[in-house]
Amino acid sequence: xxxxxxxxxxxxxxxxxxxxxxxxxxxxxxxxxxxxxxxxxxxxxxxxxxxxxxxxxxxxxxxxxxxxxxxxxxxxxxxxxxxxxxxxxxxxxxxxxxxxxxxxxxxxxxxxxxxxxxxxxxxxxxxxxxxxxxxxxxxxxxxxxxxxxxxxxxxxxxxxxxxxxxxxxxxxxxxxxxxxxxxxxxxxxxxxxxxxxxxxxxxxxxxxxxxxxxxxxxxxxxxxxxxxxxxxxxxxxxxxxxxxxxxxxxxxxxxxxxxxxxxxxxxxxxxxxxxxxxxxxxxxxxxxxxxxxxxxxxxxxxxxxxxxxxxxxxxxxxxxxxxxxxxxxxxxxxxxxxxxxxxxxxxxxxxxxxxxxxxxxxxxxxxxxxxxxxxxxxxxxxxxxxxxxxxxxxxxxxxxxxxxxxxxxxxxxxxxxxxxxxxxxxxx
RNA sequence: GCGAAUGUGGUGAAGUGGUUAACACAGCGGAUUGUGGCUCCGUCACUCGUGGGUUCGAAUCCCAUCAUUCGCCCCA
Numbered sequence: 001x002x003x004x005x006x007x008x009x010x011x012x013x014x015x016x017x018x019x020x021x022x023x024x025x026x027x028x029x030x031x032x033x034x035x036x037x038x039x040x041x042x043x044x045x046x047x048x049x050x051x052x053x054x055x056x057x058x059x060x061x062x063x064x065x066x067x068x069x070x071x072x073x074x075x076x077x078x079x080x081x082x083x084x085x086x087x088x089x090x091x092x093x094x095x096x097x098x099x100x101x102x103x104x105x106x107x108x109x110x111x112x113x114x115x116x117x118x119x120x121x122x123x124x125x126x127x128x129x130x131x132x133x134x135x136x137x138x139x140x141x142x143x144x145x146x147x148x149x150x151x152x153x154x155x156x157x158x159x160x161x162x163x164x165x166x167x168x169x170x171x172x173x174x175x176x177x178x179x180x181x182x183x184x185x186x187x188x189x190x191x192x193x194x195x196x197x198x199x200x201x202x203x204x205x206x207x208x209x210x211x212x213x214x215x216x217x218x219x220x221x222x223x224x225x226x227x228x229x230x231x232x233x234x235x236x237x238x239x240x241x242x243x244x245x246x247x248x249x250x251x252x253x254x255x256x257x258x259x260x261x262x263x264x265x266x267x268x269x270x271x272x273x274x275x276x277x278x279x280x281x282x283x284x285x286x287x288x289x290x291x292x293x294x295x296x297x298x299x300x301x302x303x304x305x306x307x308x309x310x311x312x313x314x315x316x317x318x319x320x321x322x323x324x325x326x327x328x329x330x331x332x333x334x335x336x337x338x339x340x341x342x343x344x345x346x347x348x349x350x351x352x353x354x355x356x357x358x359x360x361x362x363x364x365x366x367x368x369x370x371x372x373x374x375x376x377x378x379x380x381x382x383x384x385x386x387x388x389x390x391x392x393x394x395x396x397x398x399x400x401x402x403x404x405x406x407x408x409x410x411x412x413x414x415x416x417x418x419x420x421x422x423x424x425x426x427x428x
Numbered sequence: 429g430c431g432a433a434u435g436u437g438g439u440g441a442a443g444u445g446g447u448u449a450a451c452a453c454a455g456c457g458g459a460u461u462g463u464g465g466c467u468c469c470g471u472c473a474c475u476c477g478u479g480g481g482u483u484c485g486a487a488u489c490c491c492a493u494c495a496u497u498c499g500c501c502c503c504a
Contacts, residue, residue, distance in 0.1 A: 004495075059502045110504080112503075115430095115499095115501095116496090117500095120502095127504095128504085193501070209500085257503095282504060283504070284504070309504030337462065369463095371464085388462095
C-alpha cells in the first residue's frame with residue numbers, strides 16, 4: 001500500500017514554498033509596522049478552549065474539529081482557529097492587567113475536518129492579528145486598513161471589503177426577537193436549512209444562498225433598525241475613518257458570520273473576480289468580539305481581530321500570474337574540462353560559496369553538455385568555464401546569461417566581478 | 429454529512445471487448461560539438477487507481493472500494 005498525504009493536506013516545494021514564505025514575510029512585516037508582535041501558541045489545546053470560545057452550537061465545534069483523547073484521557077483538539085488560543089493565553093496569564101493595548105499577530109497551521117474543495121483544506125494556514133484593549137472605532141478601521149495593506153503588498157488584486165454590524169448584545173437580542181416574530185408564520189416557504197437556523201441562530205438565515213432571492217427575505221427586518229444608538233454611532237464612526245483612510249467598502253447588511261463570538265462590526269475581504277473559480281471566496285475575515293473574555297472566566301475584554309487564508313492567497317496569486325515573490329536567481333555554475341580543471345573548479349566553487357554565493361559544480365560529468373544541463377536546471381545566471389587554457393593562464397571564462405555577455409578574466413579579477421572579498425588562484 | 433465528475437508511464441494525453449497500450453514533451457544511454465539548450469540513433473507502461481465478477485478474451489462491460497477534483501452545508 002502506497003503511503004500518500006492525508007486528505008486535504010498540501011506539500012509545498014520549489015516556488016510554492018517560496019511563495020508561502022513570501023506571504024508570511026511580507027504580511028508580518030506590515031503587522032510589525034502597525035505595532036503588532038508575534039504570538040506563537042501550541043497547535044493543540046484543550047477541547048474546551050474552542051467549545052467555549054466558538055460556541056457549542058457552531059459548525060466548527062459540531063462537526064469540524066480534530067479531537068482525540070490523549071493517553072491521560074484528556075480531550076485534545078488540533079486548533080481550528082487561533083483567536084480562541086490567543087484569548088486563552090491572554091486570560092490565563094492575566095495580561096489584561098497590563099496597561100495599554102495588546103497587539104499580537106500569528107502565522108501557522110489550523111485544522112478543520114471538512115470536505116476539501118477549491119481554496120479549502122483540512123490543514124491550512126492562517127495569518128491573523130488580535131488586538132485587545134480599549135475599543136475605539138479608529139482601531140477597527142485601522143485594522144481593516146492594515147489587512148488591506150497586507151493584501152496590496154503581496155500584489156493581490158480584485159478584492160473588495162465588505163463590512164456590517166451585528167450590534168452589541170442588546171441590539172442583537174432585540175433583533176433576534178424581531179426576526180423570529182417575522183418568520184414565525186413563514187417557515188413553510190423556507191429551505192430546510194433555514195428552518196434549522198430559525199431555531200439555532202436566526203441571524204444566519206439572512207445569508208442563506210437558497211432563500212436569498214425570496215421576497216420574504218428582502219422584506220425581513222433589518223439589523224440597522226434595531227441597533228442601540230451607541231452601536232449605530234460606533235459603526236458610523238468606523239465608516240468615517242475608513243473613508244478618511246481612502247478605503248472603498250461595501251456595506252453587506254446580510255453578512256453575519258458563522259462564529260458565535262462576534263459583536264458589532266464584522267468584515268470580510270472577498271475575491272471579486274467572476275471569471276474565477278475562486279470568485280466570492282473570503283481571503284480575510286474578522287470582526288470585534290468583546291464577549292469572548294468572559295467565556296474564559298476573565299473580565300470583559302474588548303477585542304478585535306482578523307485572519308487571512310494563506311493557501312487562498314497563494315491560489316489567487318497563481319491566477320493573477322503574479323511572480324513578484326520569485327527571488328532573483330544569481331547563482332553560478334562552474335563548468336570544467338579535464339581533471340586539472342575539475343580540481344580547480346572545486347576550489348573555485350568553494351571559494352564562491354564561502355563568499356555567500358550560490359555556486360554548483362557537476363560532480364560527475366566531464367563533457368560539456370551535461371554540465372550545461374546542470375546550469376539550465378539551476379537556472380543559473382552565471383556560467384564559469386575552466387579548461388586547460390584557462391588553467392595555464394590563471395583565467396576563467398564567465399558567461400552572464402542575463403546580460404548575454406562572455407568575458408575572459410584573470411583569477412585576480414574575480415573578486416571585483418562579484419564584488420566579494422579575498423582572491424583565488426588555481427594552485428593547490 | 430449530502431451531491432456530481434474523473435482516475436492510462438514523470439507530464440499531457442490516444443485508445444470503448446481481440447495480436448508487442450498510439451503520439452508528444454520530459455528522462456536515460458550514445459553520436460556530434462571548448463560553449464550548451466539544434467540535429468541524429470537507441471531506450472523508457474509484463475500494464476491501464478485497487479479488489480472482485482462477466483467473457484474464449486477487458487484499459488475497454490458490471491459491482492465494490494480507494495483517491496483526486498468540484499459543488500452544498502460551513503468557512504480563511
